[in-house]
């Protein structure tokens with residue numbers, strides 16, 4: 231794991247957004263299309279605010295979430311809603327959204343349809359992930375009902391996930407899909423998350439799921 235500490239959150243948002251754009255551009259120099267994976271939650275908004283207006287061949291970029299809460303897109307907790315409001319606008323409006331949610335049915339019923347759209351977008355060119363204070367990343371939660379399978383090297387691309395204390399069911403990319411990203415970043419803020427990510431480095435992924443991707447990741451932190 232490489233840890234980069236920034237002077238403040240604004241500096242981190244600017245530097246990180248430009249770095250992600252540079253990596254996508256590098257991929258687009260020799261590939262027809264690039265895939266960008268981004269997290270939901272409360273942390274990535276400022277990065278999206280910068281990234282949405284960088285110059286890039288956005289019409290050659292497929293964008294998808296690392297995980298989604300199984301909620302209608304107009305729900306305040308929908309990660310897709312965050313993506314539409316903060317990233318898929320301005321120049322980035324030309325990017326293609328690869329959905330992780332379908333309005334009808336359960337994650338179990340939707341997975342094979344969603345996987346068909348996802349498969350041609352792999353491997354991920356650039357992944358930006360978040361992390362919770364409990365050391366979950368994407369929706370790979372400690373004590374998640376599908377965590378063991380989601381960490382397996384032969385895991386499916388997508389899994390449904392439930393865990394105690396969660397308000398809703400989740401759908402998540404598996405650890406192996408995230409780990410295979412060509413460029414992998416984690417963005418976190420606050421002293422508690424810095425402590426958590428350092429602690430995770432010494433724990434097994436069953437206890438600290440972020441550990442499954444840490445070896446390949448650059449962690450970006452600001453207080």
Ligand SMILES: O=C1O[C@H](COP(=O)(O)O)[C@@H](O)[C@H](O)[C@H]1O
Nearest residue numbers: 269270271272273360361362368
């Ligand atoms: O529920 C989620 O949590 C993590 C971390 O979110 P944050 O609010 O602590 O930044 C996020 O990375 C994930 O995509 C999201 O679904």
